[in-house]
Amino acid sequence: MKGLWRYLEGRKLRAALMVLVGAGNAAAQTGGWLLVRDAIDNGIVAGDKRHLTIIVAIYLVVAAAGWLLQAWLIRGLAAIGQAIVIGLRRNLFDHLTNLSLRYFSQQKAGWIIARLTSDVDAVSDVLSQGMPTLVSNVILLPAAVIALLIADWRLGLISFAVLPPALILSRWFQRVSHAANVEQRNRIAAVTAQIAESVAGMAIVQAFNRERRFQAEFDALNDANRAQSTYVQKIFSVFFPSIEFLGVLAMGTVLYFGSHLYQSGTLTIGTLITAIYLLQLVFQPLQELSDVYGQLQSAGAAMVKIASILDEEPEIRDRPGAEPLPRLEGDLDIDSVVFAYGKDPVLHEISFHMAPGSCFALVGESGHGKSTLARLIGRHYDPDEGAVRVDGHDLRDVQLRSYRRQLGVVLQDPFLFSGTIGSNIRFAKPDATDEEVEAAAAAVGVDRVAARLSGGLEHEVREGGAGLSSGERQLISIARALLADPRILVLDEATSNIDRPTEVLIEQALDRLLRGRTSIIIAHRLSTVRRADEILVVENGQIIQRGTERELLAVDGPFRRLAHTLDGGEPELAAAG
């Protein structure tokens, strides 16, 4: 939990104030009983009704003050806690967005998201709900002991006799119940996962008559969860009655010694009675702290996992003194680039040069380095050897942001953010006017897609773009790239997976998009490859053949063999037609 300390910056005074408020609250609870003692001894036993009235009045004022202090404590600690949480969450998120694609390809998305959500939530729960309990009880426990000692030091010593077994018992409970709760969460998570998987895949479960098998699997998990729940409840059922039992024993001890002291005249009856109740105040924090303990443990574990992300160094970052790029001409130079994800290089000394406004196509089987090359051009990775230069600037020497703003990317499976179609196009250029967005949409035919959806460009896109066909998503992502008005453009298999009528639309959209920009196209379709000025055939991380389509088809080489398998080259049916 140490990592949290720095988020307290600027709030340390308020945090200290809250500790004082907590102390005030504890003083009100324990002090109240000391007042009751005074009322008994100096009011009731002495027969002084006036004194009794005064003390009761003071007692009520103290209780009212305690009430207010506790309300303040709960609200105040939650405010501090939430400020810390939001700082942590933002910091973590900012840090994540700076990490390179390598990190995201190595970690599962679900794992990363869990750090941002359930782990931060675990910290949040402790800070906003656990804290008031923690602070007030950590103060209350010693306060009650001190009040006992003030009331009568000899009876106060008794509390030290009962505290050790109570502490041992609490410690046992904390340990055992925490472990049991963790296991319980695992088991209920397994049950939940089973239900979620069945519901999501119900079509297949039913189609393959798997109901009985799934029912059996579920029953086993459900029973395991029930057994664990029962075990957890057993621990709770032992602990709380034990504390109650210890409380009665403590009270008996006080009565026993108290009566002796009382008869010897060194103890007032008021002190004796008050001591009984003050002892209960010693036990109460033990129970409440036991409840918070599990939360604290989970939050601690969560912080460790969060820290593992925060400790990750961003791989791609601006060099000190990196210059922002001026508007690019679009000259792109790939110079003897070598790159490896792990040990074995994926790209072997690849070199080529593109004049501003030219269009190259990369073809070849998947897994041979085409997409890796595209990512080096986007500076998602830096080359191990060689350099990628734009207008003569090594990408490592320029401000990343200023470069990427002039870069457009269209991926095979375009990702849409939740929001409207319009806001997804605007993503590339947030300050674009509505007219610009509409113009970009119209230029690539998104307006026609939008027209058949309710709300047109204001149509709400559900998460990940569900509800739109992949062709429609692709058109939107092309409009997005067009609006960004990039100087350099990378299209990664932008036209696979689409039915033919939509593809025609996309081909037209690409014509608009590519005009006047330096562009790299990774393609599987002949019709897409054809528009390139030059075709590079990539195999095993090397360029094994290059030239125009006509040149390459003229010779019996890798491209001609590949052309037969490219989508669009339909030898048998074409012959039939």
Added chain:
Amino acid sequence: MSTYANSVDPPDLGMLPTFRRLLHIWREQWRLGVFALTCSLLYTLISITIPILIQRAIDHSIDISRHEHRQPLWPYLAAIAGLAACRFIINFNRRFATARIGVRIEARMRELLYQAYLRYPRAFYDRHATGQVLSRATNDLYPIRYFIGWGLVQGIQSVMMIIGAGIVLALVDPQLTLYAAVSLPPIGIVAYRFGHLVSPISRQVQARKGDVTEAADEAVVGIEMVQAFGREDDVRERFGDRAQGVRSAALRQATVESQHVPGLYYLPALSIAAVVFFGGRAVIEGDLTIGNFVLFETLLLQLVWPLEAIGWILDLAQRALASAGRSFAWLEGIEPLPDPANPRHLPPGPLGVRFERVSFAYGGEVDVLRELDFVVQPGEIVAVCGSTGSGKTSLLNLLPRFYDPTSGRVLVGGVDTRDVPIAELRASVALVTQRPVLFSVPLRDNLTAGREDADWDEVLAACEAAGVDAFGPTLPDGYDTLIGERGVNLSGGQRQRVALARALVAGARVVVLDDPLSAVDTLTERRLVGRLRPALSGRTVLVATQRLSTVEIADRAVVLLDGRIVESGKPAELLRAGGPFATLFGDEVVAA
């Protein structure tokens, strides 16, 4: 067809019928229930007796100003210790028994719901979001568990405690009892109000946390887009807004807590003050002994928790009844797909498929299929083509009876699908869905899901035909590799190939493929098409597809337009004919 929609979304049950059903489930646990109630009664009696013993000890052995004889203290202390020990055992048993009732009922309700889920028709899943279906069998059960397990017994015990303590105190001093009880009703009210206010807010907090998850999910999954366009600041701002949403909701919750929780701690002070003030005066007047004064304080403090509990329980009861009402409505109101009353069996040998004047519409909507007639000969492979939304998937979904046609008949092997036992029909129709669903079990078990006793050589043959052999053996544990979130995430294309192999292994006589290779890259697809044809021979196959290359598997292609078959013939002939089929695929050929 409005009854169709209603039948998968029945209205929630009212409070009273729900309560009756809950009691019915509770009665299954009656032994534990009676045991817990007995413990409750004993617990209450002991809890009232101990303060009385303390009062006696003080008045007769400690402060003997009003008695001549000082009685020995030890018998009282011994009795108190003995009773405390008994109470410990009884309390343990009561808590454990009530908790077990709750745990068992939670498990039972979950089992009932899950059993029902497995039988519900597709229309149910079209209608209800996965999250809702899931939470009904998980989070929604907790109020039910706590109410019926802990709440019912604790409520009864609270009432016993209040009545018992009230009787004892009233016997000692009725007037003082009245004064001292002043703070007690507000404690119950504050507890109830708190529970009532805080549960919707904590649901809001959960909802806001869900928003954060969504924003995090988007940014992490779409990180390449974000970084490629240099838009990190925008997603940060968006995420920050969502995080801010959680913060405000959490602070609203803290506000409600700060308004109620201190009350629960400090309201009892009013009673203590009343006892000290009025009781103290009575002691001074000689109307009350100091021991009775202590008895009042002790019993009053013991009443605080039962009163709080009643407040919580009243609120809990409302939530439990509401969520149980929803669950029972589903359990009782939704009809699973009925098995035929007079089942007929499928004939042996290859099965033909015939659609006779079939119309179909999703609950209450316009017809997707209109009086469609379509015959597939036994052993024939037919490609179903058509643009997105033309009804291909709906047509295929009628075969395993995910839906029944709204009019007309679907015949498999000459038998109406509604007359065939569902299990038999589905064993004869293997399906590959558009979005392949694999389960979080080893690859091997995914492959044999359709036929567990399949011969491993057959499985390998299917893997070869479906192209699983290209990646299966290279997975970390080969065919024993665990698939899914906890194991290896396969790519979309790989998942489709596994789904395809699974359908082949199932050995069904009718195979339904819904765009089975859409996510497979074109080179691999080309290889697979050549291998699939022989693997499918002898079976009747319907394959929906967007790609001309997949159409090559088929003997015949049909084109679906506006819910009807508008064209049928050999793919090559259809291309030449220049009709709807040529419009769908023609450009691809021209391009070559």
